[in-house]
Amino acid sequence: MTILSRFSGKRASLGGILAIALLAATLPASGTARAAEYVNVILDQATIEKLPDHASTVVIGNPLIADVSIQAGGLLVVTGKGYGTTNLVAFDRGGAVLMDKLIRVQGATDAIVVVYRGIERESYSCTPICERRVTLGDTASFFDATLGQAGRLIGQAQGGVGQSIQR
Numbered sequence: 457m458t459i460l461s462r463f464s465g466k467r468a469s470l471g472g473i474l475a476i477a478l479l480a481a482t483l484p485a486s487g488t489a490r491a492a493e494y495v496n497v498i499l500d501q502a503t504i505e506k507l508p509d510h511a512s513t514v515v516i517g518n519p520l521i522a523d524v525s526i527q528a529g530g531l532l533v534v535t536g537k538g539y540g541t542t543n544l545v546a547f548d549r550g551g552a553v554l555m556d557k558l559i560r561v562q563g564a565t566d567a568i569v570v571v572y573r574g575i576e577r578e579s580y581s582c583t584p585i586c587e588r589r590v591t592l593g594d595t596a597s598f599f600d601a602t603l604g605q606a607g608r609l610i611g612q613a614q615g616g617v618g619q620s621i622q623r
Contacts, residue, residue, distance in 0.1 A: 493557045495544065497522060497536035498564050499592065505532040508554040511546040518542040522559045536561035538592060563591070 497503050507514070507530040514532065516522055521542040525533040534544070539561055546555035568589065569580045578598045579591035588602040 495534055495557050495559045497534055497559060497561050499536045499539060499561055501564075502533050502535040505534055505544075505557075506530060507532050507546055510548045511554050512549045513547040515545045515547075516542060516559075517544075521561050534559060539563060 495503065495505060507526070509530070511530070514524055514526060516524055518540070519537070521536075521538045521540045522544070523535045523537050524544065525535070527533060532544075536559075541558055541560050544555065544557050544559055545553060548554055567581060567583045568591075569582050569586055571578045571580065576595040576598070577593060579589045579594050580586040581589040588598075588605070590599060590602050590606065594602075
């Protein structure tokens with residue numbers, strides 16, 4: 457018995473079965489997203505998406521993985537905040553879904569050197585000289601020290617700007 461025999465009462469041709477199989481492969485399975493609906497973002501970077509016309513509400517499933525900022529002209533800036541996959545849904549004022557995409561956040565792969573000392577991990581950006589890099593998953597002491605140095609540098613730069621303006 458073939459798949460189509462239940463519907464037509466006749467034996468289906470191979471071409472008919474293939475046509476149905478191809479149609480079924482293009483439809484989303486219940487509870488899963490369509491493969492072509494991914495937005496790929498590198499951690500700590502942003503990408504631009506176009507919002508559909510009349511979108512009034514945008515929801516991110518897990519804001520620890522990705523964040524969005526709505527800009528003029530219906531542009532949506534998607535920023536990778538943590539590793540993993542979450543979803544983005546845009547609704548119109550009536551609650552109809554206008555956009556439903558998966559956001560996949562991955563780590564950078566270019567010019568990154570990861571050093572393991574037992575279970576301790578440190579990441580460096582080597583472009584071309586290797587410098588400490590704040591990366592999720594690094595050992596807490598390395599991560600906190602690197603983040604603290606970056607914060608102090610930013611504070612010094614902001615303080616220096618204010619002083620040079622007040623001459």
